[in-house]
Amino acid sequence: MPKDKRLLSQRSRNPAKSGINSVPIISGPDIDQTLVRIAGDIISCHASSKEKDSLVLIGIHRRGVPLAKRLKAIIGKKIKRELPLGTLDITLYRDDLDTVGHLPIVKNTDIPVDLTDKSVVLVDDVLFTGRTIRSALNELAEFGRTRRIQLAVLIDRGHRELPICADYVGKTVQTKSDEIIMVRLKETDGTDEVIIANKPHSKEAK
Amino acid sequence: MPINRIQKKRSNMTDKKFTWTQKHLLGLENLSAQEITHILDTAESFKEISTRNIKKVPTLRGKVVVNMFVEPSTRTKMSFSLAAKRLSADIVDFSPSTSSLSKGETLKDTARNIEAMGIDIAIIRHTAPGTPHMLSRIIDASVINAGDGAHEHPTQGLLDIFTMREQKGRIKGLKVAVVGDIMHSRVARSNIWGLTKLGAEVIAVGPPTLIPQEIQDMGVKIAYDIDKVIPEVDVINILRIQLERQRSKFFPTVREYARLFGINSERLKRAKKDVMIMHPGPINRGVEITPDVADGTHSVILRQVTNGLSVRMAVLYLVSGQPKAEEIE
Numbered sequence: 001m002p003k004d005k006r007l008l009s010q011r012s013r014n015p016a017k018s019g020i021n022s023v024p025i026i027s028g029p030d031i032d033q034t035l036v037r038i039a040g041d042i043i044s045c046h047a048s049s050k051e052k053d054s055l056v057l058i059g060i061h062r063r064g065v066p067l068a069k070r071l072k073a074i075i076g077k078k079i080k081r082e083l084p085l086g087t088l089d090i091t092l093y094r095d096d097l098d099t100v101g102h103l104p105i106v107k108n109t110d111i112p113v114d115l116t117d118k119s120v121v122l123v124d125d126v127l128f129t130g131r132t133i134r135s136a137l138n139e140l141a142e143f144g145r146t147r148r149i150q151l152a153v154l155i156d157r158g159h160r161e162l163p164i165c166a167d168y169v170g171k172t173v174q175t176k177s178d179e180i181i182m183v184r185l186k187e188t189d190g191t192d193e194v195i196i197a198n199k200p201h202s203k204e205a206k
Numbered sequence: 207m208p209i210n211r212i213q214k215k216r217s218n219m220t221d222k223k224f225t226w227t228q229k230h231l232l233g234l235e236n237l238s239a240q241e242i243t244h245i246l247d248t249a250e251s252f253k254e255i256s257t258r259n260i261k262k263v264p265t266l267r268g269k270v271v272v273n274m275f276v277e278p279s280t281r282t283k284m285s286f287s288l289a290a291k292r293l294s295a296d297i298v299d300f301s302p303s304t305s306s307l308s309k310g311e312t313l314k315d316t317a318r319n320i321e322a323m324g325i326d327i328a329i330i331r332h333t334a335p336g337t338p339h340m341l342s343r344i345i346d347a348s349v350i351n352a353g354d355g356a357h358e359h360p361t362q363g364l365l366d367i368f369t370m371r372e373q374k375g376r377i378k379g380l381k382v383a384v385v386g387d388i389m390h391s392r393v394a395r396s397n398i399w400g401l402t403k404l405g406a407e408v409i410a411v412g413p414p415t416l417i418p419q420e421i422q423d424m425g426v427k428i429a430y431d432i433d434k435v436i437p438e439v440d441v442i443n444i445l446r447i448q449l450e451r452q453r454s455k456f457f458p459t460v461r462e463y464a465r466l467f468g469i470n471s472e473r474l475k476r477a478k479k480d481v482m483i484m485h486p487g488p489i490n491r492g493v494e495i496t497p498d499v500a501d502g503t504h505s506v507i508l509r510q511v512t513n514g515l516s517v518r519m520a521v522l523y524l525v526s527g528q529p530k531a532e533e534i535e
Contacts, residue, residue: 089251092263092293092523102225103527105244106251106520114259142260 021198025173025181028192031154034170035067038152039074041168042121045150052079054119054147058086060136061107064124066187067154071123086111088122093135109139116144121168125183127153130164155194157181226524230342230349233358234399242400246368249513249520255292256515266295266526269326273299274317275352276307276332281487281511282352282361286329289518295327313337314344321345327525330354348525356390361521362486363396365514367404369506370441372513373482378405383435385411385467386445386494387456389418393486394445398424411435412467415456432467436477443484444469447494460493470496474504482506 026034046052057075059068065087072085089107097103122136133151140149152168157175175181175196182195226244234242255263271290275283283299290297300320302308307316317328329350330338335357342349353359371377382401388394388410401408402425409427410417417428429435436442447463457463469483483495483504491497500507 092255092265097265097527101527102227103524106248106523108251109254138264142258142262144259 022195026194031192035070038168056084056118056120058088058122060124061089063183066185068123084113090135093139111143114144115146117147120146120149122151125154126181127156127166130160130162133164134162231521232338232351234360234363234396239403249516252516252519264294266293269295271295271297271327272325274330276302285514286518358396359392360396362393363400365517367400368517369510369513380406381439382406382441383409383411383439384443387416389416390448391445413457441482444495464493469499471498
């Protein structure tokens with residue numbers, strides 16, 4: 001309840017403070033609910049015990065990592081087993097390193113098991129152009145020949161530039177390409193919420 | 207209030223607090239503590255690549271790296287080659303004995319000619335201090351110093367510091383003894399610059415003829431008796447006695463040096479239990495270090511070599527990020 005109150009006050013404060021028009025899409029408790037639903041879908045897709053054995057969750061840095069951790073906890077509770085959890089940093093596989101200028105920070109990739117014959121569920125916060133996922137797929141191929149790779153995202157915001165789609169989607173949101181979807185999680189940002197906002201250049205209007 | 211936090215987070219997303227802006231790696235002297243830490247952190251992320259089945263990432267695909275080693279080397283040259291290959295760069299080796307340098311071409315002309323073939327990164331080792339700096343002013347490619355005379359050997363310094371941080375969990379407050387021929391050692395100089403910037407305490411130990419007094423200005427303590435230093439330090443970084451540079455007799459005999467400064471298991475009995483023994487290689491067994499210590503439990507000498515790969519991958523990655531200088535037309 002108090003969380004909702006905070007969200008409300010935030011909504012009223014935002015435009016006044018900065019001129020950025022930001023609207024919440026998913027509130028804190030709903031993120032967890034959404035994850036519970038995705039977890040359920042993942043479990044029903046891995047019905048047999050053999051399939052459950054082959055299941056590996058891999059979070060893409062940054063916010064895919066805490067999301068994957070939460071999914072692991074939810075699924076683990078439901079099926080009573082500890083799933084292997086990996087993290088993936090796709091920086092070294094980006095297709096725009098030549099044009100980004102100063103290079104992004106490389107974070108840790110940690111794939112704890114050989115992925116040969118595993119059923120991998122990649123986890124990320126927002127699916128947008130699909131380029132991150134393309135990079136992730138290339139990188140995963142170096143860790144063995146997986147039986148299958150699926151994709152779980154909290155938000156699908158459209159505007160794909162590659163033929164990629166997600167298997168598990170928390171929420172599909174219609175966006176303009178210059179809008180920003182911000183997923184904020186307790187682990188990385190201190191609070192749980194998803195916000196849609198205009199690009200900061202709207203400041204000039206102010 | 208919350209919106210301010212959002213904006214702050216957003217700016218973090220674009221500049222992530224710190225951005226690497228150096229085009230070259232010429233030495234640790236001109237790097238800030240933050241820049242050194244950034245290289246170490248990046249190297250930490252690159253460690254994992256060497257544990258994969260397929261030890262290769264596509265990051266530097268299409269980039270050309272040239273190894274210009276105008277002074278002999280096995281470790282460093284191989285390490286750089288392997289690091290470049292793991293990043294998918296094309297690497298060309300250049301060796302002075304089979305090159306036009308032996309026909310009298312100047313290094314400047316050689317470098318310009320090599321660059322005309324389109325290279326992105328030049329890794330250079332040379333006997334003359336400052337050669338990489340000179341090269342960085344005349345060619346457009348990024349220049350990495352792989353050792354210039356007795357001046358600096360930044361990647362060795364970085365991998366030493368990386369190994370200390372990996373094993374000890376910190377650099378700040380560490381007591382590090384650098385033992386041996388400080389005067390002729392570029393490894394010592396790079397270690398000293400890096401370690402003092404990150405807050406470690408460095409003690410230079412060796413015969414007075416091999417320790418220049420000026421290093422005290424770099425914030426280094428000087429000691430002439432290794433046995434007094436051993437009990438108080440966390441790390442002993444042992445330098446190679448450069449027999450090829452010993453013609454002018456800085457100490458009477460190699461045997462005397464071994465007796466006074468050689469690190470052996472007898473001496474180590476008075477050391478801290480978790481003391482760490484390092485050596486940049488190549489080792490003169492029985493001179494500056496005895497075989498039982500070099501191969502003993504305190505030794506991280508081979509760990510250093512392994513880490514060198516991650517550090518050099520990080521350096522190649524970071525310097526390659528520079529947008530080509532537009533002002534040079």
